[in-house]
Amino acid sequence: MRTEIDEESELFRETTRKWVDKQFPKAWCRELESKEHEFPQAFWDKLVDYGAHGIGIPEEYGGLGGTITMQSIFAREIARTAGGLSWIWGVTSFSGSKAIGYCGTEDQKQKYLPLIAEGKLKTAMSYTEPGGGTDLLGGMKTSAQKTDGGWRLNGEKIWSTLASNADYLLVLARSDREVAKRSDGISMFFVPAASEGITMTELPKLGMRAASSCSVYLEDVFVPDELLLGEEGKGWYTSLKPLNNERLVNAATCLGMLDGVLEDAVEHLKTRNAFGGPIGRFQALQHYVADIAMWQKQGELMVHHTARLQEEGAPNAVESAMVKTLCSEYASKAADLGISILGGMGYSAETDMQRYWRDSRLLRIGPVSNEMARNQIAESFGLPRSY
Numbered sequence: 116m117r118t119e120i121d122e123e124s125e126l127f128r129e130t131t132r133k134w135v136d137k138q139f140p141k142a143w144c145r146e147l148e149s150k151e152h153e154f155p156q157a158f159w160d161k162l163v164d165y166g167a168h169g170i171g172i173p174e175e176y177g178g179l180g181g182t183i184t185m186q187s188i189f190a191r192e193i194a195r196t197a198g199g200l201s202w203i204w205g206v207t208s209f210s211g212s213k214a215i216g217y218c219g220t221e222d223q224k225q226k227y228l229p230l231i232a233e234g235k236l237k238t239a240m241s242y243t244e245p246g247g248g249t250d251l252l253g254g255m256k257t258s259a260q261k262t263d264g265g266w267r268l269n270g271e272k273i274w275s276t277l278a279s280n281a282d283y284l285l286v287l288a289r290s291d292r293e294v295a296k297r298s299d300g301i302s303m304f305f306v307p308a309a310s311e312g313i314t315m316t317e318l319p320k321l322g323m324r325a326a327s328s329c330s331v332y333l334e335d336v337f338v339p340d341e342l343l344l345g346e347e348g349k350g351w352y353t354s355l356k357p358l359n360n361e362r363l364v365n366a367a368t369c370l371g372m373l374d375g376v377l378e379d380a381v382e383h384l385k386t387r388n389a390f391g392g393p394i395g396r397f398q399a400l401q402h403y404v405a406d407i408a409m410w411q412k413q414g415e416l417m418v419h420h421t422a423r424l425q426e427e428g429a430p431n432a433v434e435s436a437m438v439k440t441l442c443s444e445y446a447s448k449a450a451d452l453g454i455s456i457l458g459g460m461g462y463s464a465e466t467d468m469q470r471y472w473r474d475s476r477l478l479r480i481g482p483v484s485n486e487m488a489r490n491q492i493a494e495s496f497g498l499p500r501s502y
């Protein structure tokens with residue numbers, strides 16, 4: 116298990132941390148997050164200035180280059196102050212640059228990656244349907260029918276985060292129903308969000324309120340052949356590589372939230388007084404800190420290890436499921452303890468614990484639920500598939 120990061124990555128982490136502290140103070144992120152369905156353009160613009168959308172995109176396609184380790188370091192560092200708002204960056208990173216980078220043709224890479232790197236093209240992921248997110252294949256009703264020069268898409272997606280701000284949607288649809296295995300006959304499309312026939316509604320939700328999650332309705336939407344991503348009918352297999360990357364980025368995001376919880380908790384323990392001195396002298400509260408610190412260290416080792424596997428192109432489906440499950444549960448438990456440490460102020464909308472708590476809770480449900488991730492991990496030990 117290789118868990119160390121090299122000198123270049125460490126330098127990148129230090130530089131990013133300083134930049135995040137200056138550009139994304141927690142109070143500002145808290146205010147942005149509270150504005151439901153209001154895309155934080157100023158946040159996006161700062162990411163553009165830093166070149167953040169080019170992280171992980173090869174230089175030949177206009178990106179900054181950089182490894183998956185750097186992508187996960189960046190996800191962690193911005194989530195430390197921005198919490199779930201960091202998905203403003205993350206969604207295009209895993210659904211745009213990674214999906215096109217992994218699955219696109221040379222023409223698609225040349226056309227779209229430079230635009231993504233420059234921050235001129237936003238993407239969103241429209242996989243989940245109202246009929247089921249865990250049983251994605253069983254619940255999938257969206258169809259893609261071949262027509263002259265392209266495809267006609269019909270169906271409904273749910274929870275497509277940032278779809279209402281995106282230029283392109285990554286859509287999975289069933290293109291062939293006559294298949295032996297239900298994972299066959301699915302195709303992946305890169306669909307302009309402004310296409311005729313697409314309508315959306317923004318859904319109210321518990322956390323990450325500024326990053327709208329949407330129902331997306333597709334009614335006879337024409338998608339030209341050149342916007343098929345990967346091989347026709349093999350979209351499910353094509354989607355797996357970016358999906359594992361999405362799990363890793365989400366794990367790193369959770370780790371960043373845990374970092375934010377820990378620093379706020381320690382600060383409060385040193386400055387809040389009760390019974391004649393700082394509450395940080397109480398052993399019960401010190402144990403909370405020790406637990407959070409142990410989760411932080413475990414999460415960090417696992418994130419670096421999984422990033423390394425993805426960089427090397429080694430099998431990583433199980434590790435990606437593990438790291439996402441561990442980090443989301445650690446972040447969620449840490450934020451809960453953080454609320455206890457801050458007492459009433461932990462529940463206040465004027466501090467960040469409640470934001471970390473709301474945002475990290477989501478990542479136990481999606482992008483894959485932790486129950487389903489555990490099924491996958493258990494199955495890798497030769498146990499029968501439970502579903």
Ligand SMILES: Cc1cc2nc3c(=O)[nH]c(=O)nc-3n(C[C@H](O)[C@H](O)[C@H](O)COP(=O)(O)OP(=O)(O)OC[C@H]3O[C@@H](n4cnc5c(N)ncnc54)[C@H](O)[C@@H]3O)c2cc1C
Pocket residue numbers: 239240241242243246247248249250273274275276277320328477480481482483484485486487490501502
């Ligand atoms: C805020 C938010 C943002 C999202 N963003 C996106 C996005 O950008 N793009 C996108 O495509 N999707 C997105 N999703 C969808 C997300 O991936 C799904 O919600 C998730 O996969 C769970 O699916 P579901 O909600 O349909 O729950 P269900 O599949 O109905 O599951 C309900 C419960 O049953 C459990 N369950 C189901 N099957 C099994 C089984 N075999 N074994 C054990 N337990 C099982 C689940 O773990 C869960 O606890 C988002 C969701 C939310 C809430």
